Amino acid sequence: MDDPAACAHSDDGNRDFHVLAEQLTQDLISVLERPDLRVIAGARHIALDSALETPFRVDADGGVVLGAPCLAPPGVASFFLRHALELARLLEIASVDPVLAGMCAARTAALFRTLDVVDEGAGGQAAWCADMAGDVPPSAACLGAVWAMLAPLQPSAGVPADGFAALRVRLTDLWPLLGPAEALMAEGGDGRLAIDPATGLNHYGCSHRPRPWAVTFASSTASSLSERGFAGAEAARLRLVTECVAGRGDAGRTELVRDLHAQIAAHFHLADDEGVVLAPSGTDCELDALVLAALAPGGHPVSNILLAPEETGSGVPLAAKGCHFANDTALGAQVEKGRLIDGFPADTMLLSVPLRGSDGALRPAGDVDRDCVLLARHARAAGRHVLLHRLDLSKTGLLAPGTAVLDGLTAGDNPPDIVVDACQARLDPCRVRDYLDRGWMVMVTGSKFFTGPPFCGALLLPARMAARLGHGRLPAGLAQYSHRGAWPDCPAGRVLPAGENIGLALRWSAALAEMTALRAIPRAVVRDRLNRFLTAVERAIDASPDLARLPAPSPARPPLADAWDDRPTILSFFVRDPAGAGASFVPLSLEDARALYRWLNTDLSRLVPPDADRALASLLCHVGQPVPLPHDGRPDGLAGALRLSAGARLVSGEPSHDGLVPDRRMDREIGDALRVVAKIGLILRHWPAIARADPVQTYAPHPVMDGDAPLPRC
Structure with a gap:
């Protein structure tokens, strides 16, 4: 301009x-x-x-x-x-x-x-x-x-x-x-995508518009769009509108979605006989994986073995049984949560393997592997087909079960189907390619590590799973969740309604813009930038008396030159309860952690006294939503672990940071993360006053929301 x-x-x-x-x-x-x-x-x-x-x-x-x-x-x-x-x-x-x-x-x-x-x-x-x-x-x-x-x-x-x-x-x-793109992107998901006009934010505390003045390390949950992501969605929207006003609307929608299939396939190096199923969320991917397992030869009932359901999406256990996981679907159908979806087998059995003990401590990896093997063998002995999950990674960065265990299970007769829950997408694309080469399905999203908008997922199908779509039929009830255009062109998909989920297509267009930017960065540079950031922030968390970092083992992955995905990129931590008595560390309850999560993303400058750091209080900080975990220090219930995560934009750079040399930009990112830690301390010092007001999150700081000041400089 x-x-x-x-x-x-x-x-x-x-x-x-x-x-x-x-x-x-x-x-x-x-x-x-x-x-x-x-x-x-x-x-x-x-x-x-x-x-x-x-x-x-x-x-x-x-x-x-x-x-x-x-x-x-x-x-x-x-x-x-x-x-x-x-x-x-x-x-x-x-x-x-x-x-x-x-x-x-x-x-x-x-x-x-x-x-x-x-x-x-x-x-x-x-x-x-x-x-x-x-x-x-x-x-x-x-x-x-x-x-x-x-x-x-x-x-x-x-x-x-x-x-x-x-x-x-x-x-x-x-x-x-x-x-506008930001309105269309709120469609084709569920009510959590809706923007509150009073705050400019959705349920996740983020926006489909760029919000570069906010400090954002929330990629373990959801992120506001960057200018890059917004431009990707806007370009796709204009492409659609151009085709539609020219009288080529149906063809334009079909071509856009097929291009998205091709771009996702290219990013993860899929072959021509493999496939991509677009889904609004990782929970929808779970439904789709169950569908593929039910199409296995033999027609056996399915036993679905889920890893750490408490560290996946809240609706995943229901979807894993073929049940409605909410009261509405991405396509707007009103359904009954918990009821079996039409056409899904009623005899699906859900089994689960926890990754943490009753005290919240990590279980030994060998115990987790053993449980998976025993459950799979018992199910097969009972004449059931097994769908077994590998979690890569959980909400707090956990990976299980081990690859050797899964290889052993798939080597015999009647092998289980394996689906890798990689919805956090915190792994190199070549790892995904390795999973597909093993014949395993892989769930991914563009909305976690890649920092695209929430509710854009995909299920990647290896050749042997894609081949199952050449016969049989998808469950009739899946038509309430998915269009035909979301699936590979296949006979099994004819039960689905024709058309495309345009909101999902625009969200994936935004995510692919971020994925493309990350792909341009050499692997060694990705590793070095992540290491520099994570090392500095781990030290800051460990040095704070208000925080207790959760141990997260490094993901056990095969050697890879210049690997960046062999260290945790989600830093989870408990926050000290300001009402706690004595010298022992008592973490915030889950509800108080949720309040802190909201207040971090809020301009608090009007709620702290004049002698407080009001500039810090006004800073909008978006981090990962609290994960409910048991803790010995909270006999009254669950504690909430907040998460500060490194995402793709940390590596590739916010477009609003153009002009900063890489070292200077990384210094700024580290400084922003340290300010998040500092704002947590400020909130704890003024907890009673802030709690009485219980302020809401806003798209921008107060003066901008009031219309009294220009947008803050980035």
Whole structure:
């Protein structure tokens, strides 16, 4: 974007120019510097004309001219700018009808407005928003009235050749695909993806918009998008919209999703006879793995052996039995949690092997391996088919059972199916390739280590498992969870509805942008950056009297040159309970740890006394959600272990850090992690006052959320 101060102008050069320039600096510049709008604007020419009475004008050359209404509060200006940028992009599509482009842009702007806290200063210029933000297009008459307000904003504005009734028919087909990327990415998952407009965050405390001012080490749970990830999702969205307005919507959706299959396959080096099943989450992957096991020759009932269910997703044990794991599905179907999904065998048996004892201590690896072998052998002796999990890694970074044990089980007759839960994705792609070569399925996500948006998973199928899809049928109830486009083209998938999960496709597009950036970094550099960061942060945690780090054994992996995945990248720790008495370390309860997790991601500057470090209190720190673990020091219940994790962006760099040399950038990352430790201490010192207020997390610090200040510098 152009320098906005240089774009300010006045015909007579009087004092009004200086007032305008000052207002531009305080308000409009904060809008132009929004990371999401900067990504969307790219290099587009943007100017300001204070004499323009309309909010903006899109010129024939694609430039955007902002008018006087954009000098209203920043929330209003951001809405006008987002509308202008969308319209400018759509008008560049050679075959698009200008009226259709205008209506599509208005739909996207209206949904953008619902995600922002917008001052009513938009007035009559946004009077059409409620109609255009509805679930279906407004009536033909209403479209005509809306167009009367929109037409002055773009060049060559006429009326639709076939009338507004025909335009409404066209919009009906396009409606579900129109909207800003951050809104569309919240679809096709579940309610945890929904953004609270009051806070700008979802259930996980993160956003589908970039949030570069926040300190983020939450990749063991979920991350806000970086500018890179947001650009990846936005590029995919524009590709879809371009195809749709050109009348090639069905083909465009199919091609986008098939390209995602190909990119994921290429990242993990899959062969042509192998396959990718897209899934909204790791829990959905569990359902899909059970489906593949049930298709094994012989038709035997399945015994599903799960490792450490307490350290996987909360719905995994239900999915592992073929049951609904929530009351709604990614496709919006209302179901009964815990009830068997239609078509899944009722005789599936769930078995589990814990990785920790009743006191929370790690069990010996040999004991875990022995339990897996005994359960698998007993199930086979009972005439059952076994689906056995290898956990790589758990929420706290644990890996089990050992590879040698699994190799031994698969060497005999009636071998079990193995599925590797690698949803944390904290392993080199060549490790995944090795698993596939062994004939094992692998669950991955783009939303953990890779720091893509939450709810983008995939089940990778080796050749022998993919071949099972050439016969039989998928369970009918799977149609409530998955489209046909999520699966390899196969006879078994014909029971599924045609189509694609667009929200999932955009989330994977964002994740693949991060995966591509990481792939460009040499393995030795990845190792060195992770080692430098993790070593420094481990020392800081161990030096803090407020924290107790959980032991995490190094993942037992075969030797690999310059391996980076042979040391823990999730640092789990208990936090001292400020109400604890005596010299012994008493950790926070699970509920208090959850509160601390939220407060770290909150601007607390208004809740600490003036003599406290208010700059530190205002810092937004996003870490991994607490894991419930038993602890001898908490006879009243579970303790909660927080997690500070190294993710892909730590290695490849935030786009907002461009210009920093690698060593300086890593110093900054380490410094940010140390500030997380410091903010925990600050919260513990002022726990009673903060607990009484119990503040909520927000997308940005207070002054920005209040509309009183520009976005903080990154």
